[in-house]
Amino acid sequence: MAMPQTEGRPMLLGRLDRFETLIAATAAVIGLCGLFFAGHGFYIKAKAQLAQVLLARSFAAELAGEGPSRPWPWADFTTAARISAPRIGHSAIVLAGANGETLAFGPAWLATTPQPGDEGTAVIAAHRDTHFSWLKDVRPGDRIDVERADGRTMSFVAGQGRVSRWDENGIDIAAHGKHLALATCWPFDSTERGPLRYILDARLVEPEKAAAGLPAS
Amino acid sequence: MFTNNENAARRIRAQRSSSALWIAMTALLATFAATGSLLTTTQLARAETATTATVELSGLVRPNDMNSGALLFPSKELGYFVEAPRLKTDVQIDVSGPIARVKVTQRFQNPSKGWVEGTYVFPLPDDSAVDELRMQIGDRFIEGQIKPREEARQIYEDAKADGKKAALLEQQRPNIFTNQVANIGPGETIVVQIEYQQAVHQSGGEFSLRFPMVVAPRYNPAPIVQSVEFNGGTGFAVTNDPVENRDKIEPPVLDPEKNAKINPVSLTVNLKAGFPLGEVKSPFHDVTLTEPDAQTRLIALKASAVPADRDFELTWKAAAGKTPTAGLFRETVAGRDYLMAFVTPPATQQDNAAPAKREVVFVIDNSGSMSGPSIEQARASLALAISNLKAGDRFNVIRFDDTMTDFFQGLVPASADNRERAIAYVRGLTADGGTEMLPALQAALRNQGPVAQGALRQVVFLTDGAIGNEGQLFGEIDGNRGDARVFTVGIGSAPNTHFMTKAAEFGRGTFTHIGSEDQVAARMGELFGKLEHPAMTDIAATFDQAKADNITPNPMPDLYAGEPVVLTAELPQASSAGKLLITGRTGDQPWRVEMSIDQAAARKGIAKLWARRKIDDLEASGYRVNDPQAIDRQIEAVAMTHHLVSRVTSLVAVDVTATRPKNEPLTDADVPLNLPEGWDFEKVYGEQKPILPSPTGDRDASLPAGTLQQVAMETAEMMAAAPTAKTASLLAKRSVGVNLPQTATPADRHILIGLMMMLIALAAVFWLRLRRASIFRRG
Structure with missing residues (x-):
């Protein structure tokens, strides 16, 4: 009884029997896998945030009149606009063309839709867990600003949000008037991918009205 | 008393070990559950991509x-x-x-x-x-x-x-x-x-x-x-x-x-x-x-068996000993004579001479479009090419996707050691990322140091050519090639042959197409033949007595072992007699061949073939000349005369x-x-x-x-x-619909799963410690 105590604290991996070795090995594998998964998850988030810094730089250069530039040499897209929600203090650089790659780096303007502020409905989509995590906080009546690559800033006023299927969303890109639809996945805090989308419709505030309304708000 | 105490202690220990067993069982179950949920995730993800893919197609x-x-x-x-x-x-x-x-x-x-x-x-x-x-x-x-x-x-x-x-x-x-x-x-x-x-x-x-x-x-x-x-x-x-x-x-x-x-x-x-x-x-x-x-x-x-998933190819050979080495054909259209001639130069006389030393830069495309069989074929082809180098040769390997790696940072001797290292590197390449071909091409053409005395500089380019900036790449090859010859190897069942043929033409090399794994050995062998035998250069065609307005291609590309000179020409008037003279040189040895024009056999379609190649020549000169409108006008004139569809x-x-x-x-x-x-x-x-x-x-x-x-x-x-x-x-x-893209990342899910798995692992480790502790105490 006294002997093991004099040997001090038991070593974790010293003289394990077969069963224990198996458990230890399994634990190690599971632990590593877990580390990998968590790392991958955090990597996605970090990439999304870091990319925005580079994109902001690229967009500033574009505004300065250097033409559409690639944010980094191997990027397969260009910046299109900056979207911001002043009340809740969020903004992000919007990329042109929505695909898996652009969406990983920022909100994406669907290239098949008109430019924000042009006749029709422009659609901007982003991931619910990164760039559009704030979309749920936008209330009806909030202002949403879109600064386009040509330097013009368009102000939209948010309407009611709604939920619909991704392929039956009722967005009419050739609609009369100037609209903006912001889309992200729904439900917001689900970890599953699904067919449902949260769509926030907004319509353009005509420039003169916006100018008049700005000091008041 | 003592025994009682001991018994009690034993009981407690037994209880402890059984509870430890329970923890172990729970941990195992949790492991299974985690694995199960993981599998379903991947399956779900897979199902999702599959659905999207099918819908797209x-x-x-x-x-x-x-x-x-x-x-x-x-x-x-x-x-x-x-x-x-x-x-x-x-x-x-x-x-x-x-x-x-x-x-x-x-x-x-x-x-x-x-x-x-x-x-x-x-x-x-x-x-x-x-x-x-x-x-x-x-x-x-x-x-x-x-x-x-x-x-x-x-x-x-x-x-x-x-x-x-x-x-x-x-x-x-x-x-x-x-x-x-x-x-x-x-x-x-x-x-x-x-x-x-x-x-x-x-x-x-x-x-x-x-x-x-x-x-x-x-x-x-x-x-x-x-x-x-x-x-x-x-x-x-x-x-x-x-x-x-x-x-x-x-x-x-x-x-x-x-x-x-x-x-x-x-x-x-x-x-x-x-x-x-x-x-x-x-x-x-x-x-x-x-x-x-x-x-x-x-x-x-x-x-019953037409998989429309690959190009149809037909190859034929002449009966033994009947392979034609020259041919001359003509067509008369609207008062003009058009000629088509081909000559295969005799097998090189330099076989007994020591082969020239070579400096080979291999460039391999491992971008995403190459993934699957293409990258396998490219790896196999490149490994074969590297192992085929002679001891006196020097070489380098460059790979690119949206990034690039210059493996040896300059040419190195083709020692057994270097070759093995390069082959091991090539075998480990995976296909991923974008296709940024220009930097790799620049590295291959500009950064490899001067050509050694008497050596042949060759750039071997393995790619599927899935790029859009052809003009820029042609310009780079044309302008910075120096003495190098650019050989393109098209990989996959449907490579961009236009790009690769043209690139080889500008680079004065050849284009080799590898469509499947079992073509690698044969086609690469053919290419090695060309690489190892000095090209026939300075090829020129002239017409004795008859004046040729236009001979295509212009300039004549170099020839490699086994390749014929193929030229088409427009003669100023019909029924011209005279001789066609083709000259060239193999190393130091001049070569010339003469053909009588009046011996030409009539064939339909030669005029159009000439026109098409003339348009190609004109298009090619567009990368050099700074007057696109003049070229457009010339192309238009040729195309209108010959009823051909062209860029203009x-x-x-x-x-x-x-x-x-x-x-x-x-x-x-x-x-x-x-x-x-x-x-x-x-x-x-x-x-x-x-x-x-x-x-x-x-x-x-x-x-x-x-x-x-x-x-x-x-x-x-x-x-x-x-x-x-x-x-x-x-x-x-006009159309009005729009679909919304997938806007959920697997980030949260992955973090959740990851944390869960780490927790399980921790629990198992903790249990192990408990168990060890109890065993030690037990003695």
Whole structure:
């Protein structure tokens, strides 16, 4: 009884029997896998945030009149606009063309839709867990600003949000008037991918009205 | 007392160990649960991607995505198109000596209840001279006229606006053409016939011919058509709702088996080689061969086995000892003589001389488009090439995707050690990322140090050529090549042959195509032969007595072992006698050959072949000359004279008759049609009513009626068709739907799973500690 105590604290991996070795090995594998998964998850988030810094730089250069530039040499897209929600203090650089790659780096303007502020409905989509995590906080009546690559800033006023299927969303890109639809996945805090989308419709505030309304708000 | 104490302690220990066992069991169960949930995640993810993929393929496409001929209708999705159900394709290739004339006939149907404008997109071999377009729309026949591109477009747009049927054939890339057809009525059937010719390719005594019929993978950001209501009183609305549970309907276009059946291709080659034939092979397709005489073969595809997923290739060799080493052909068109000559220089006399030292820069593309068999073939080819280097050679390996690695940072001796290191590196390459070819090319051409005395600098480029900045790359090769020769190796079943042929031409090297794993050894062996034998350089052709206005190609490319000089020329007047003199040099040894022009055999199509190569030469000079307009004018002049479609000329056809009144019923399938003289669409009229199940007939004709009907139905669902001919053109421009992309990342899920797994691992470790502790205490 006294002997093991004099040997001090038991070593974790010293003289394990077969069963224990198996458990230890399994634990190690599971632990590593877990580390990998968590790392991958955090990597996605970090990439999304870091990319925005580079994109902001690229967009500033574009505004300065250097033409559409690639944010980094191997990027397969260009910046299109900056979207911001002043009340809740969020903004992000919007990329042109929505695909898996652009969406990983920022909100994406669907290239098949008109430019924000042009006749029709422009659609901007982003991931619910990164760039559009704030979309749920936008209330009806909030202002949403879109600064386009040509330097013009368009102000939209948010309407009611709604939920619909991704392929039956009722967005009419050739609609009369100037609209903006912001889309992200729904439900917001689900970890599953699904067919449902949260769509926030907004319509353009005509420039003169916006100018008049700005000091008041 | 003591024993009691001991007993109690033992009991406690037993309890402890049993609770430890419980913890272990729980941990194990949790592990299983975690693994299970992981598996379902991946399966879910996989299922999700699979659904998207199938929907994409069965659904919408863009013209650039097409790699086989297809008629595209505007879809409800802006900028996207729906493939018209292809009823039948017939390809008739007539090879006559060095020239192949190809006639492609395809039959399509407008399955919708409205009027549409169709866009027919098709790839052709990159040296093809397209000169004929015929079309049958319903019961109308239209033949194309050659016009300058802008003028042709205007004629077409005017006709379209008037509601007339019209067709416009334009060249998008030298190997991609589009043919637009305006005002196709509901249910109407269209037959398109295109004719082109090309020179038979020859190398190392082997003659070959390719016909592209590949559907390349399409990169589409998941478009599906949805139901959208028109608003704003545009006068027409699309009433069709999207097909319910679309993802459950088996997408017939995706399945290669069904693909072959619903798009049956019949292909026949009438091979008149002009010399006694030896082996005739079709490496990718099963064919039936008949042998009318020693110089002729009739080749037909076995109807049941036509996977339309790779190019058709036919190769032939002369009977032993009968391989022609020279040929001279002529055609007289509009008072001018056109010549085509080929000479294979004798096997190099330098065989006994010590081979020149080589400095080889290997450049391998490991971008995402190469993934799958392509990268495997590229790795195998490159490993073979590296192991084939001689001890005195020097080499380097550069790989690129959107990044690049210069493996040795400069040329190194081809020692066994270096070769092994390079091969190990190449074997470990995986395909991923974008294609940024220019930096790699620059590194290969500029950064490898000066060429050693008496050495041959060679750049071997392995890629599928999936790039868009061809001009920039040609400019780089042309301007910075120095003494280097650029060899391109095309990998995969459908590489961008235009880019690779041109790049090799600018680089004064050759283009090798590797289409499958089992071609690697043979084709690379052929290339090694060329690499190791000094090229025949300074090739020039002159006409003794007769003056040649124009000899193509200009300048003459270098030759490699086994390759013939192939030139075409325009002579100022017909029936000129005289001699054609071709000179060149192999190393220090001059070579010359003379041919009498009056010995030339008459062959059709040489004038067009010349014109096509002349246009190529002019296009190539565009990368050097700073006057694009002058070049455009020259190209236009040549193309107009020879009735060829080019970058600046198009074929346009307008129907003179007024469009059928919209209320009149269509009767096209019931009325037997009389075909005008010289029109042979019969081949694609195997089945008059393909939608009805045909009771008998060959396998081609007995299309799976249900499947075809389904395809037609699905296509009709996705099409944006207009109620009248006039609105069809409006609709082609206008569409209203949009689909939202997937906007959830797996980040949260992965973090959750990751944390859970780490927790489980921690629990297991904790339990182990407990267990050890209890064992130690137990003694």
